[in-house]
Amino acid sequence: MATVSELRVRSGRRAEVVLLAFGVTIAVLARALVDYHADVLVLGPLGLYAAAAVVLAGACHLVIRRFAPAADPVLLPVVIALNGLGLALIRRIDFAYEARGRDTSFGDAQMVWTVVGAALLIAVLLLIRDHRTLRRFTYTAGVVGIITYMLPIVPGLGVEINGAQVWISLFGRSVQPGEFAKIALVVFFAGYLVTNRDTLALAGPRFLGMRFPRPRDMGPLLVVTLTALVIMVAQTDLGAALLFFGTFVGLLYIATERLSWVVLGAGMFIGAALVASVAFSHVAARFDAWLNAFDPEVYSSGRSEQLVRGMFGMASGGLFGTGLGEGRPDLVPYAESDFIIASMGEELGLTGLMAVLTLYLILVQRAMRTAIGVRDGFGKLMASGLGFAIAIQVFIVVGGVTRLIPLTGLTTPFLAYGGSSIIANWIVVALLLRISDQARRPALEHA
Amino acid sequence: MNEPIRRISVLALVLFLSLMAVASYIQVLEAESLNADPRNVRTLYREYGDFRGPLVVDGEAVVSSTPVDTPFNYLRTYTDGPLYAPVTGYYSIVYGRTGIEQSENALLAGSADALFWSRLGDLFAGEEQEGATVQLTLRAAIQEAAAEALGDRSGAVVAMDPRTGEVLAMVSSPSYDPALLASHNTDEVNENYRELLADPDEPLINRAIAGDTYPPGSVFKLVVAAAALESGYQPETLVNAPRELSLPQTSNTIRNYGNAACTSSGDTTTLEDALRTSCNTAFADLGLEMGWGIIDRKAREFGWGEQLDIPLSAAASQLPDDPDAPQTAMSALGQYDVRATPLQLAMVASAVANDGQLMRPYLVKSVRGPDLRVVETTTPEVFSNPMTASQAADLTDMMVTVVDSGTGQSAQISGLTVAGKTGTAETGSGGPPHAHFVAFAPAENPVIAVAVVIENGGDLGSEATGGRLAAPVARAVIQAALALEGGD
Numbered sequence: 001m002a003t004v005s006e007l008r009v010r011s012g013r014r015a016e017v018v019l020l021a022f023g024v025t026i027a028v029l030a031r032a033l034v035d036y037h038a039d040v041l042v043l044g045p046l047g048l049y050a051a052a053a054v055v056l057a058g059a060c061h062l063v064i065r066r067f068a069p070a071a072d073p074v075l076l077p078v079v080i081a082l083n084g085l086g087l088a089l090i091r092r093i094d095f096a097y098e099a100r101g102r103d104t105s106f107g108d109a110q111m112v113w114t115v116v117g118a119a120l121l122i123a124v125l126l127l128i129r130d131h132r133t134l135r136r137f138t139y140t141a142g143v144v145g146i147i148t149y150m151l152p153i154v155p156g157l158g159v160e161i162n163g164a165q166v167w168i169s170l171f172g173r174s175v176q177p178g179e180f181a182k183i184a185l186v187v188f189f190a191g192y193l194v195t196n197r198d199t200l201a202l203a204g205p206r207f208l209g210m211r212f213p214r215p216r217d218m219g220p221l222l223v224v225t226l227t228a229l230v231i232m233v234a235q236t237d238l239g240a241a242l243l244f245f246g247t248f249v250g251l252l253y254i255a256t257e258r259l260s261w262v263v264l265g266a267g268m269f270i271g272a273a274l275v276a277s278v279a280f281s282h283v284a285a286r287f288d289a290w291l292n293a294f295d296p297e298v299y300s301s302g303r304s305e306q307l308v309r310g311m312f313g314m315a316s317g318g319l320f321g322t323g324l325g326e327g328r329p330d331l332v333p334y335a336e337s338d339f340i341i342a343s344m345g346e347e348l349g350l351t352g353l354m355a356v357l358t359l360y361l362i363l364v365q366r367a368m369r370t371a372i373g374v375r376d377g378f379g380k381l382m383a384s385g386l387g388f389a390i391a392i393q394v395f396i397v398v399g400g401v402t403r404l405i406p407l408t409g410l411t412t413p414f415l416a417y418g419g420s421s422i423i424a425n426w427i428v429v430a431l432l433l434r435i436s437d438q439a440r441r442p443a444l445e446h447a
Numbered sequence: 448m449n450e451p452i453r454r455i456s457v458l459a460l461v462l463f464l465s466l467m468a469v470a471s472y473i474q475v476l477e478a479e480s481l482n483a484d485p486r487n488v489r490t491l492y493r494e495y496g497d498f499r500g501p502l503v504v505d506g507e508a509v510v511s512s513t514p515v516d517t518p519f520n521y522l523r524t525y526t527d528g529p530l531y532a533p534v535t536g537y538y539s540i541v542y543g544r545t546g547i548e549q550s551e552n553a554l555l556a557g558s559a560d561a562l563f564w565s566r567l568g569d570l571f572a573g574e575e576q577e578g579a580t581v582q583l584t585l586r587a588a589i590q591e592a593a594a595e596a597l598g599d600r601s602g603a604v605v606a607m608d609p610r611t612g613e614v615l616a617m618v619s620s621p622s623y624d625p626a627l628l629a630s631h632n633t634d635e636v637n638e639n640y641r642e643l644l645a646d647p648d649e650p651l652i653n654r655a656i657a658g659d660t661y662p663p664g665s666v667f668k669l670v671v672a673a674a675a676l677e678s679g680y681q682p683e684t685l686v687n688a689p690r691e692l693s694l695p696q697t698s699n700t701i702r703n704y705g706n707a708a709c710t711s712s713g714d715t716t717t718l719e720d721a722l723r724t725s726c727n728t729a730f731a732d733l734g735l736e737m738g739w740g741i742i743d744r745k746a747r748e749f750g751w752g753e754q755l756d757i758p759l760s761a762a763a764s765q766l767p768d769d770p771d772a773p774q775t776a777m778s779a780l781g782q783y784d785v786r787a788t789p790l791q792l793a794m795v796a797s798a799v800a801n802d803g804q805l806m807r808p809y810l811v812k813s814v815r816g817p818d819l820r821v822v823e824t825t826t827p828e829v830f831s832n833p834m835t836a837s838q839a840a841d842l843t844d845m846m847v848t849v850v851d852s853g854t855g856q857s858a859q860i861s862g863l864t865v866a867g868k869t870g871t872a873e874t875g876s877g878g879p880p881h882a883h884f885v886a887f888a889p890a891e892n893p894v895i896a897v898a899v900v901i902e903n904g905g906d907l908g909s910e911a912t913g914g915r916l917a918a919p920v921a922r923a924v925i926q927a928a929l930a931l932e933g934g935d
Contacts, residue, residue, distance in 0.1 A: 255448065360463070365460075380449075384455060398466045404466070
C-alpha cells in the first residue's frame with residue numbers, strides 16, 4: 001500500500017537561482033574554453049553569449065517563479081548545464097570540421113533550437129496550468145502519437161538519413177517526429193493506465209500463477225503497442241522500439257504493481273529481438289557489428305567503423321580527456337549528433353562523462369521524486385513515464401556508443417545536435433516542472 | 448504506486464551505474480589496448496602531429512620538422528639523409544622510429560621528464576610545446592670523408608675520439624634515404640619500405656653496431672697481444688713463428704697469408720715483428736700457450752660480450768664458449784666463433800690510443816630544450832682499463848710498425864705517425880674475405896681512433912686484404928679528422 005507522504009519543502013526558487021548560476025557558468029565557461037582552444041576567444045561575443053544565457057535562464061526562472069512557483073529547483077539548472085555543455089561541444093566539433101575543410105554551423109543552429117526550446121518551455125508553463133487537463137486528451141494523444149510515428153514512412157514526406165527512416169522534411173528542415181510522438185504516447189499510456197489500472201491488475205484469467213487482464217481491457221493498449229512496434233521495425237529504428245517498449249512496460253508495472261508484467265514484457269522483447277536479428281538483415285547487421293566490432297572484416301566493411309572509432313576516441317580521452325580542442329572528435333561520423341557522447345568522452349575524459357551521466361541521473365531522479373510526491377495517479381504516471389523514458393533513452397544511446405548494447409539511432413537528450421530532440425526534451429522538462437509544482441505546492445500551502 | 452516508482456528509479460540507477468562501469472572499462476581499463484590498436488589513428492596523429500626537435504651535427508640541423516599542410520602537421524626532413532641515416536634512423540608514421548629518433552624519442556617529442564618545467568612554462572605562456580634539440584657527437588667533415596672513402600662498397604666505418612669516447616663518425620654502407628619513409632603518403636611509404644627490405648644489400652641495417660657481426664680476423668691479434676703484454680711478454684720477447692703450425696688434435700695446419708714465412712730465417716721472431724707482419728702461426732701458438740681464459744678475459748675488458756647503448760643499441764661482440772685447442776688457435780686469429788662489431792674494434796684502437804683507458808662511446812653530445820637551455824650533456828665516462836699506460840705505449844709502438852713497414856702501409860700519411868692493424872677475415876663460406884683496418888693517430892697524442900670494415904672483398908674480391916682495401920679508407924678518415932683538429 002502506498003502512503004502519500006506530506007513533503008515539507010521550501011519553494012526552492014532561491015536554490016534554483018543558485019543552481020542556475022552554476023548551470024550558466026558551466027555553459028559559458030565551456031564555450032569560453034572551446035573558443036580559447038580554437039584561438040577565437042574574443043571577449044565581446046563571449047560576453048554576448050553569457051548575457052544571452054543569463055537572459056534565457058532568467059526568463060525561464062521568472063516564468064517558473066510566477067506560474068509554477070513550487071516547481072522542482074533542480075530540473076532547470078540541470079537542463080541548462082547539459083544544453084550548455086552540448087552547445088560548447090558542438091561548437092568545438094564545428095571547429096574541428098572546419099580544420100578539415102568542412103564548413104558547418106551546427107553550434108549556431110543548436111543555439112537557435114535551444115532558444116526555441118526555452119520559449120516552448122515558457123509556453124507550456126503558461127498554457128498548461130494543471131497537468132491533469134492533459135488527461136482529457138488521452139486517446140487523442142494516442143492517435144496523434146501513432147500518426148506522428150508513422151509520418152516518416154509516408155512516401156514523399158519521409159526522408160531516410162543514415163539508414164533510418166525516422167525523419168520528415170518540414171519547411172526544408174529535417175524533423176524527427178518520433179521525439180514528439182514519444183511525449184504524446186506517454187500521455188496516452190499514463191491516461192489509459194490510470195483509468196484502467198484496477199481492471200488491468202485484478203480482472204482476468206490466471207495463467208502460470210500470474211493474473212492477466214481481460215483481452216478487452218488490453219485491447220487499446222495492445223493495438224497501440226503493436227502498431228508502434230511495427231512502425232519502428234519498418235523504420236529500422238530499433239532504438240525507438242526499445243525506448244517505447246521499455247517505457248510502456250515500466251509504466252505498466254508502476255500502474256499495476258505486477259512484476260509479472262515486467263518479466264513477460266522483457267521476455268517478449270528479447271524474443272522479438274532475437275527473431276528480428278535472424279529475420280531482418282539490417283538487424284542482423286547491427287548485431288554483428290555489435291558483437292564483432294573489432295573483427296577486421298566487420299570493421300573494414302564499414303559496419304562497425306563508427307562504433308570502433310568512437311571507442312578509440314574515448315580511450316584516447318582516458319581519465320581526464322584530451323582537453324577541449326585537443327582531441328579528434330571529427331574522426332567519428334556524426335560526432336555532433338549520434339556520437340556526441342563519444343566526443344564528450346574523448347575531450348572531457350571519463351570524469352567528464354561521469355559528470356554528464358550524473359547530471360542525467362539527477363534529472364531522472366528528480367522526475368521520480370516528483371512522481372512520488374504528486375498526488376494523482378495520472379501525474380505519477382506521467383512524471384515517472386517521462387523520467388524513465390529519459391533514463392532509457394540515455395541508456396540506449398550511451399550503451400550503444402560504449403558497445404554495451406547494439407548501436408541505435410536515438411539521440412542524447414539536450415546534448416546531441418538535433419532540433420526536434422532539443423525542443424521535445426525542453427517540452428518534457430516543462431511538463432515535469434508543471435507536475436513538480438503540483439507535487440510540491442500543497443505542502444507549501446500548509447507551511 | 449509509489450513503491451513501484453521507487454523500484455523503477457532504482458532500476459534507472461542500476462542502468463546508469465552500468466553505463467558508468469562500461470565507460471570506465473573503455474576509458475581506463477581497455478584504454479591502453481584501444482590506443483595501441485593499429486587502426487586507431489588518434490595516437491598516431493597525436494604523436495606524429497607535434498613539432499619534433501631537430502638532430503644537429505656541427506651546429507647544423509641534419510634532421511628537422513618542417514610544417515606541412517597534412518593532418519600530421521610536420522614532415523621530417525633531412526639534409527644528407529643517407530649519410531646520417533644509420534645514426535638518425537627513420538621516423539615513419541607507418542613504420543615507427545629507429546636510431547636516435549627512437550632512443551631519444553621522449554626528448555625529441557618534448558614529453559621527457561627532463562623537459563617538464565619547460566613544458567609547464569609553455570603551457571602557461573600558451574606556446575606550443577616543442578621538442579628538444581639533440582646534438583650529436585658526429586663531425587660532418589669526418590662523416591663525409593668516411594662515406595666518400597667507403598663509397599658504395601658494403602661495410603662500415605666507426606671513428607671515435609679516444610680521449611672522450613665521442614663517436615665522431617658512424618657510416619654504414621649501403622645506406623638509405625630516411626625521407627623515403629617519412630612521407631605522409633602511406634602508400635608511398637609502404638612501397639619504399641618494401642623495396643628497402645627486399646634490397647639484397649640490406650641498406651636498413653647499421654653495420655657499424657648491428658646486423659651480422661664480423662669475424663675480426665687479425666685485428667683480434669691486438670687483443671691477444673694486449674693479453675700477452677699483461678702476462679709479461681715484451682715487444683722484443685721472442686715467440687714461435689714457424690712457417691706452418693699444425694693444430695693439435697687435428698690434421699689441420701695454420702699457415703700465414705700467402706703461405707709465406709713470418710721470419711726471414713728461423714722459426715722465431717719478436718712479438719712486435721709478429722704483429723707487424725700479422726703472423727698467423729705466431730699468434731696461434733701464442734694463443735695456445737696462454738690459454739683461452741686469459742684472452743677471453745682481456746677481450747671482455749675491451750668490451751667483448753657487452754651490449755652497449757650509445758644510446759643506439761649496439762650488439763654485443765661475441766667470443767667462443769670454452770674452445771678446445773684447435774678452436775683456441777683459430778680464435779686467437781680472430782676466426783672461429785669470434786665476432787665483433789666495427790664499434791668494438793674501434794674501441795680496441797681507442798683504448799690503446801688513450802694510454803690503455805677505454806672511454807665509453809657515445810653519440811649524443813647534448814640536448815637543449817626549446818628555450819635553448821641545456822637539458823642534458825653527456826660527460827665522458829671511463830668504460831674500463833684494459834691496459835696499463837706502459838703496456839699501451841708498447842702496443843702503440845708495435846702498431847706504428849704495422850703502418851710504417853708492415854701490412855698497413857696504405858694508411859701512411861706523410862708528416863704523421865699512424866698506428867694501425869690490418870685484418871683479413873675469412874668468412875667461412877669460401878667467398879672473399881672481410882677487410883678490416885683499425886688505426887689511431889697521431890700516435891703520440893691520438894685524437895682519433897677508427898675502425899673500417901669492407902665486406903666480402905669489396906671491389907677486390909678474393910685479392911682483398913685489410914691493408915689493400917680498408918686501410919686507405921681509414922687514412923682518409925684520419926686526414927679529415929686532423930684537418931679539423933688543426934683548424935680548431
